[in-house]
Amino acid sequence: MSEVLISKTFGGFPWTPLYVEAIDASQCLGCGQCVELCVQHCLSLESFTDDEGKERFIAQIANKSQCIGCQACGRICARHAYIFKAKTA
Ligand code: SF4
Numbered sequence: 001m002s003e004v005l006i007s008k009t010f011g012g013f014p015w016t017p018l019y020v021e022a023i024d025a026s027q028c029l030g031c032g033q034c035v036e037l038c039v040q041h042c043l044s045l046e047s048f049t050d051d052e053g054k055e056r057f058i059a060q061i062a063n064k065s066q067c068i069g070c071q072a073c074g075r076i077c078a079r080h081a082y083i084f085k086a087k088t089a
C-alpha cells in the first residue's frame with residue numbers, strides 16, 4: 001500500500017502537505033485572490049466569454065508541479081472552490 005507523503009515544520013513537527021487537486025469551476029467567481037496569494041505561482045486567471053457575451057474570469061491550476069501543499073489558496077477562497085489531495089509515495 002502506498003504511503004502519504006509527510007513533511008516537517010521548521011520545528012520538526014510532522015506536516016502533511018495537501019496539494020492543489022482541482023478548482024470547482026461552478027463556484028469560482030474569478031476574483032483572482034487565490035492567484036495573487038500563491039507564492040509558488042501555481043495559479044492563473046483565464047478569461048472567457050459567457051453566454052451573454054461578457055468577459056469573465058476563472059482560476060486555473062497552471063503549474064501544479066510547483067505546489068508545496070500549503071492550502072493558502074483554499075483558505076482565501078470565499079467560495080470554497082478548492083479541492084486538495086495528499087501525495088502518496
Ligand atoms: S479565490 Fe476562489 S472565487 Fe476567487 S478566483 Fe480563486 S477560486 Fe475563484
Ligand code: SF4
Pocket residue numbers: 018019020037038039040041042043066067068069070071072073074
Ligand atoms: S496549495 Fe499553496 S502552493 Fe499550492 S497552489 Fe495553493 S497557495 Fe499555491
